[in-house]
Amino acid sequence: LDFYLVQDFASSIDDFTKSILLDDTFFPAYFMRALVRYKQLEYKKAEATMSEGATLGATEMKKPEVTVIDYEVVKNDLDHVIQLAPDFVYGYYNRGNVSSLLKDYRAALVDYDKAIELSPDFAEAYFNRGLTHIFLGNNKQGIADLSKAGELGIVSAYNIIKRFTVTRE
Known part of the structure; x- marks a missing residue:
């Protein structure tokens, strides 16, 4: 965790992997490794965006690429979390987020449904499920x-609702 806090993602991932090798039933290690990998991928994507068009002398800088396979590795860790701790709500919620990012919206909905079933006041799960439904045309x-998310404290949900309920003249 200390490595994660100072953004030394590689060392953090190594430590969580060692923990898993010592006890492959310790679901928090899988969960944290998934979170650190996800954060690492987000940083890589941000770096790639910032370095677009940047040059180093006469040659272009190598852009760090993030692929679907990178996110599948994160999803695999979350699958382990869910297998080891089927009542751990954040396993489903985070897997839903990764599925959504991978454009597997139906799988995302299933995970958000389960997260809400386990924690009926989970505002972020309602919010993300609402956005997913809207994206799918529902x-x-x-x-x-989104209304439920707003009731539970996510005020920005109301702005999105307004956009989709404005009557067109």
Whole structure:
């Protein structure tokens, strides 16, 4: 965790991997490794965006690429979390987020459903499920979820609802 806090992602991942090798039933190690890998991928994507068009002398800098396979590795760790701790709500929620990022919206909905089933007041799960429904064209379900997220404290949900309920003249 200390390595993660100072953004030494590689050392953090190595330590969580060692922990898993010592006890492959310790689900928090899988969960934290997934989170650190996800954060590492987000940094790589940000670096790639910032370095677009940047040159080093006469040659272009090598852009760090993030692929679907990178996110599948994160998802695999979350699969382990869910297998080892089927009542751990954040395993489903985070796997839903990764599925959504991978454009597997149906799988994301299943995971958000489970997260909400396990924790009926999980505002972020309602929010993300609402956005996913809207993206799939299920505006009525999406607005209902966003409304619930708003009731549970995510005020920005109301702005999104307004955009999808404005009457066109």
